[in-house]
Amino acid sequence: LVPDGVAAALPASALQVGIIYLCETSGDPELYHSVIGWETVAAFDERLFREALAELCDRHAALRTSFDLGTYTESVQLQWERVEPPLTVERIGDDNPAKGHESIRRWSREGLSLPIDWSRAPLFRCHVVAQPDSFHVAIASHHAIVDGWSYGRLIVDLLELYAAGLRGEDTELPRPPATGEHDFLVVERELLASAEAADFWHRQADAEPLLFSRGQFHGAANAVAGVEFTVPGPVLDGMRATARDTGTSLKSLALAAHARALSAWTGRDDVVTGVVVNTRPERPGADLMVGLYLNTVPLRLTGLDAPLPELARRAHASERDGAPHRAFPLAQIENRLGRPAFDVTFNFMNFHVYQDLDGTRGLPTRDWWVKGKPSFPFRVDFEVDGTEAGSRVSVAYDPALLDGARVREYARHFEAALTEAAGGAA
Numbered sequence: 001l002v003p004d005g006v007a008a009a010l011p012a013s014a015l016q017v018g019i020i021y022l023c024e025t026s027g028d029p030e031l032y033h034s035v036i037g038w039e040t041v042a043a044f045d046e047r048l049f050r051e052a053l054a055e056l057c058d059r060h061a062a063l064r065t066s067f068d069l070g071t072y073t074e075s076v077q078l079q080w081e082r083v084e085p086p087l088t089v090e091r092i093g094d095d096n097p098a099k100g101h102e103s104i105r106r107w108s109r110e111g112l113s114l115p116i117d118w119s120r121a122p123l124f125r126c127h128v129v130a131q132p133d134s135f136h137v138a139i140a141s142h143h144a145i146v147d148g149w150s151y152g153r154l155i156v157d158l159l160e161l162y163a164a165g166l167r168g169e170d171t172e173l174p175r176p177p178a179t180g181e182h183d184f185l186v187v188e189r190e191l192l193a194s195a196e197a198a199d200f201w202h203r204q205a206d207a208e209p210l211l212f213s214r215g216q217f218h219g220a221a222n223a224v225a226g227v228e229f230t231v232p233g234p235v236l237d238g239m240r241a242t243a244r245d246t247g248t249s250l251k252s253l254a255l256a257a258h259a260r261a262l263s264a265w266t267g268r269d270d271v272v273t274g275v276v277v278n279t280r281p282e283r284p285g286a287d288l289m290v291g292l293y294l295n296t297v298p299l300r301l302t303g304l305d306a307p308l309p310e311l312a313r314r315a316h317a318s319e320r321d322g323a324p325h326r327a328f329p330l331a332q333i334e335n336r337l338g339r340p341a342f343d344v345t346f347n348f349m350n351f352h353v354y355q356d357l358d359g360t361r362g363l364p365t366r367d368w369w370v371k372g373k374p375s376f377p378f379r380v381d382f383e384v385d386g387t388e389a390g391s392r393v394s395v396a397y398d399p400a401l402l403d404g405a406r407v408r409e410y411a412r413h414f415e416a417a418l419t420e421a422a423g424g425a426a
Contacts, residue, residue, distance in 0.1 A: 005081050010181060012067055012075040013188055014329035016144045016292055020067065020075075020118060022375050023142075026220040029115050034372035035108045036151055037138035039097060040159070041364045044128065044135035045166065046089055052161035053085040053126060056154065059173070060290040061181070062145045063154075066121035078121070086125045095132045101367060103129045104136040108371060111140050118144075136367075143292060143372075149278075150290040152351045163363045176288035183281040184293060188327050197325035201333045204322070205298035205341040207272045210262065211378060212343050212401065221377035221398040227411045231391040231418060236384070238422025246309045248316040251348040254382045255299070255319075256311035257417035258346050263304035264413045274345035274376065275299045275319075279327040296330055296376075297322060298341040308421045345376040350384040377401050380414070393418075 002009045012020075023031045057063045061079040068076045090107070092099055107127045116123065124141035139154065146154065157173060164171035177183070191197045243253045255275065262271045280286040280293040299318050304311065333341045357365060374396075381394040393414060397407050 002078065006078045007064075007081045008061070008079040010077050010079070011185055012069075012077045013185060013292065014192070014331060015295060016067070016077065017069075017075050018329065018331045019144050019292075020069070022220050023116070023144075026375070028220065028222070028373075030112045030373045031220055031375060032143040032373065033112055033116070033140065034143060034146075034151070034370065035112065035138050035140045036155065036370045037104055037108065037136065037368070038155075038365050039100065039134055039136050039367040041134045041366065042166075042362060043133070044089075044130040046128075046130075048165035049128065049162055050085055050087055052158055052165055053087055055161050056158050057083055057085055057122065059157065060154065060176070062150070062291045063122050063124060065123065065145050067118040067144070069118060080121050083122045086122055088125070088127050090127070090129045092129060092131050095134075097131070097134060097136075097367070100129045100131050100134070100136040104138045105369075108138055108140065112371070116142060143374075145292060146290060147292050147294045148349065149287070149351060150293070153288065153290055156357055159357065159363055159365075166362065174285065174288060176290070177281070177283060177285045180281055180283070180286065180289040181291055183283065184279065184291075184327070187279075187281065188329070191325060191328045192332065194325070194328070197328040198332065198336065200322065200325050201297060201328055201341075202336055204300045204318075205272055205333055205337055207270055207300055209339070209343055210266055210268065210271055210273075220375035222400065223373065223377060223379060223396040223398045225397055225399040225404060225407075227395040227397075227404075227407050229393055229411060229415055231382075231393060233390070235418055235422040236391050239418065242309060242421055242423075243312065246312050248309075248312045250350075250384070252316035252319060253308070253312040253421050254348055254418070255315045255346060256301075256308050257421045258380060258382075258414060259301040259311060259315070260304055260308060260417040260420075261410060261413035262344060264417075265410045269304050270300070270302045271304065271344075272298050272300045272342050274342040276345065276347040277319075277322075277326045295327055296345055297326060297328070298333065308417065312421075343377055345374075345379045347379065347381045348384075349381060352385070378407075 019032050064080045064083045066078050068078055090103060111125060123145050127138045129136040160171060239253050240250055243250045259271055263269060274296045276294055276296050279295050280289060301314060377398040379396045384391050395407055395411055
């Protein structure tokens with residue numbers, strides 16, 4: 001029997017269970033606990049904002065989800081009928097935006113240090129710092145219930161609901177599929193029973209580790225150091241042209257450049273990198289769903305002295321071949337290997353959902369920021385057309401495992417490969 005007030009009880013996904021296990025065993029409350037913040041240049045109406053947040057919770061079951069990890073024969077996610085919107089408000093009479101930014105960042109630091117009670121919904125919080133002419137917002141959530149795309153969807157929906165309230169209008173946002181989470185779990189269960197999927201990913205991962213010897217890294221890393229560089233507009237435009245000419249995609253070309261950089265950096269011609277992939281059900285409206293619908297899978301590339309357009313074609317083919325198996329749990333791949341499947345991770349981010357912010361009339365936003373901490377020791381994020389920073393590459397690494405000078409060397413190789421990709425011909 002489920003507790004009173006629970007609307008639905010579903011199995012927790014393998015990725016949810018894996019993330020929760022990592023967080024509990026690491027003892028690090030910041031692991032997979034993310035905050036996104038921004039400033040809205042408009043007056044703050046607490047009643048209307050609270051109503052918009054309540055409607056957001058009603059709309060997305062992930063925001064009403066908790067976990068029961070021990071009562072049943074398997075871990076379960078409980079979707080409650082309703083939750084109290086977890087909003088706190090701080091007011092500052094000073095109209096200096098820097099004061100508001102400082103306050104919202106302080107809330108973020110303090111909040112991320114708090115332990116998470118998986119049994120109590122909601123597993124997210126929202127804080128507002130209101131000033132005379134603007135207000136700063138931060139939303140903190142755990143990745144066990146929300147992935148990166150879902151964060152964008154939540155923010156767009158919240159601001160659209162709030163903007164409609166300010167105008168005194170009703171808004172009918174398109175509804176996400178009612179059975180989306182169930183559909184995803186069905187696919188995951190089918191893949192867990194698939195020997196074909198297990199064999200495919202074992203072949204992709206079965207190579208010598210790239211950076212760390214066996215046993216040097218296991219579990220959750222502390223990737224708190226970083227290196228960044230901007231991808232100039234002409235380079236991105238050139239890459240898009242190369243991708244069109246080769247019949248691939250911008251992601252495949254960037255992935256090929258990443259593999260080339262790894263080869264130049266390590267001297268290896270056979271590299272395995274983790275690649276973050278979308279696991280949303282293939283159905284209309286899947287982009288409206290909020291939850292954890294991604295995976296990180298191994299992708300193996302060889303012959304890395306080939307021209308980048310050719311490497312992009314190979315990367316594209318590997319992604320296509322792996323697509324039917326993309327929701328196969330990483331933990332199962334690693335159990336068979338007896339070690340981590342990769343020690344480098346590549347994440348291509350094109351969150352064009354934020355373009356929908358153009359529809360929130362009268363609510364301009366600025367000063368976006370994000371703070372998060374995945375478990376991988378070396379993570380490369382390629383972000384396309386970010387909300388304010390444009391296109392950029394961010395490399396996060398564990399300074400206890402890698403020297404900063406060595407990481408900067410990788411970044412130089414990657415930057416050079418991206419420039420080459422921008423001028424490549426089919």
